Amino acid sequence: MSEQDNLEELGKSALARVAQAATSAQLDEIDTEYLGRKGELTLQLRKIGSLPADQRKDFGQAVNDIKVRITDAIEARKKTISGGEIDAKLAAEAVDITMPGRFYRIGRPHVLVQTLAKIKDIFIRLGYEIVESPEVESYHYNFEALNYPLDHPAIDEQMSFYINDERLLRTHTTAYQHRQMEKRKPPIMVCTMGKCYRVDAVDATHNHTFHQVDCFCVDRGITMADLKGTLYQFAVEMFGADTNIRFRPDFFPFVEPGAEVAVTCSICAGKGCNVCKGSGWLELAGAGMIHPNVLRGAGIDPEEYTGFAFGFGIDRMPMVQHGIDDMRLFMDNDLRFLRQL
Ligand SMILES: [Zn+2]
Structure with missing residues (x-):
C-alpha cells in the first residue's frame, strides 16, 4: 500500500468517526487524535522529509486536503450536534402548561361563626348596634345588677366558673345589659353575642361553653308588642317565611x-x-319587659322609659338545621366534621 493510499484510509476512517460522533466532547477527542500536535495527520506530515523529493509536494498537498476536510466535517458536525443538544436540553426542561395545578383546600368560617354572622346581619338591619362584651364579668353585672336577689337559687344553681370572689366567666350574655344602660341614654338598641360558661355535666346537648345572643331596646312607649314584632321578624328572616312564634309565661329575675x-x-x-318531640315547636329564647329595678339601677326612670330584652342560645340552631345530634362536635375541632358544614 502506498503512502497515498494510507493517507486516504486514514482520512476515510476519520470522516466516518466524525459522522458517527454523538456529542461535542467526542468531536473534540477526534480533533485531538487526528489534528492535534501528536495527532495522526501531524505525524504524516513529519514523514515528508523521508520521502523522495519528487513526491513531497503531492504528499504534503494531500495531507493538507485531508486536514481541511476533517476540520470542515468536525465543524459541520458540531453545529448539527449542538443544535440537537439545545433541542434536547429544551425538551428536558420543558414545562407542561396543560398539567392541572396543585389543589389547595380553601378554608371557611366555623359553622357557629356562620350562624352568628347571619344573626348579626338580621339585627343590624333591624337597627341594632352590635357591641363587644367581656367574657370575664363581675358578679355585680352578671347577677346583682340584673335583679338577682343575693340568695336567689339561680346563683348557686348555675354553678359558675368563678375566677375570684368578685369575678367569674359570664353565665349569660345578658351580663352586658347594665354596662350598656349605664353609659347610654334612651333610645338604646344594642345587641351582643359570644361565648358563655357554666359548670354543667357535659353530654350531647349540654356543654360548659356555649354561645348566646342578647338584645335589648329601651325607649319611651316600648311594649310587649314591640318585643313580639321584633322576634317575629327575626324568626322569619332566620328560619323562613312560614315560621311562627309562640309566647308562654316564664320567669327571669331581670324581666x-x-x-x-x-x-x-x-x-x-x-x-x-x-x-x-311531636309538639311542632322549638324553644328559641327567653324574653320579657325589662324589670323596673334593672332600669332604675342603671339610672333610667322606669316611669318614663320601658324596654324589652331577649336572649337565646345559638348552638342548637345549626344542630337542628344540619341534623347534628351532639353539641360537643362544634368544639372538638375535628376537620372531617367541620368541613361538611
Ligand atoms: Zn318538628
Whole structure:
C-alpha cells in the first residue's frame, strides 16, 4: 500500500468517526487524535522529509486536503450536534402548561361563626348596634345588677366558673345589659353575642361553653308588642317565611313579665317530629319587659322609659338545621366534621 493510499484510509476512517460522533466532547477527542500536535495527520506530515523529493509536494498537498476536510466535517458536525443538544436540553426542561395545578383546600368560617354572622346581619338591619362584651364579668353585672336577689337559687344553681370572689366567666350574655344602660341614654338598641360558661355535666346537648345572643331596646312607649314584632321578624328572616312564634309565661329575675319564646319547628314545619318531640315547636329564647329595678339601677326612670330584652342560645340552631345530634362536635375541632358544614 502506498503512502497515498494510507493517507486516504486514514482520512476515510476519520470522516466516518466524525459522522458517527454523538456529542461535542467526542468531536473534540477526534480533533485531538487526528489534528492535534501528536495527532495522526501531524505525524504524516513529519514523514515528508523521508520521502523522495519528487513526491513531497503531492504528499504534503494531500495531507493538507485531508486536514481541511476533517476540520470542515468536525465543524459541520458540531453545529448539527449542538443544535440537537439545545433541542434536547429544551425538551428536558420543558414545562407542561396543560398539567392541572396543585389543589389547595380553601378554608371557611366555623359553622357557629356562620350562624352568628347571619344573626348579626338580621339585627343590624333591624337597627341594632352590635357591641363587644367581656367574657370575664363581675358578679355585680352578671347577677346583682340584673335583679338577682343575693340568695336567689339561680346563683348557686348555675354553678359558675368563678375566677375570684368578685369575678367569674359570664353565665349569660345578658351580663352586658347594665354596662350598656349605664353609659347610654334612651333610645338604646344594642345587641351582643359570644361565648358563655357554666359548670354543667357535659353530654350531647349540654356543654360548659356555649354561645348566646342578647338584645335589648329601651325607649319611651316600648311594649310587649314591640318585643313580639321584633322576634317575629327575626324568626322569619332566620328560619323562613312560614315560621311562627309562640309566647308562654316564664320567669327571669331581670324581666317582668317574662316569656319563653318558641318558633315553628323548621324540620317538620310544625307537624311534629322527633326533634320537636311531636309538639311542632322549638324553644328559641327567653324574653320579657325589662324589670323596673334593672332600669332604675342603671339610672333610667322606669316611669318614663320601658324596654324589652331577649336572649337565646345559638348552638342548637345549626344542630337542628344540619341534623347534628351532639353539641360537643362544634368544639372538638375535628376537620372531617367541620368541613361538611
Ligand atoms: Zn318538628
